[in-house]
Amino acid sequence: MATDAPRSELGEVIVEFTRNGPYVKCSAIHVATGREVSAMGPVHEPKAVERVAIAKLRRALDLPA
Incomplete structure (x- = not known):
């Protein structure tokens, strides 16, 4: 979990990056x-x-927001 302010109110968030050629997919999961x-x-x-x-x-x- 990152410590930046906008994400801190969310609680624990898992972030995963998957590369596919010139693109990246970012998945964010609220624990x-x-x-x-x-x-x-x-x-x-x-x-x-x-x-x-x-x-x-x-x-x-x-x-x-």
Whole structure:
């Protein structure tokens, strides 16, 4: 779990990256609920793809942005 502020309110989150050629898939799993979301983007921007996945997870859990 990262320590940055936006993710800290979520609790424990598992983040996994899977590379597929020029793309990377980022899966974010909320440990307490088991809710999983994913996002895809260019392999050279993994942090941006992670931010999108975390934002999707927040929306899926109905948490404020």
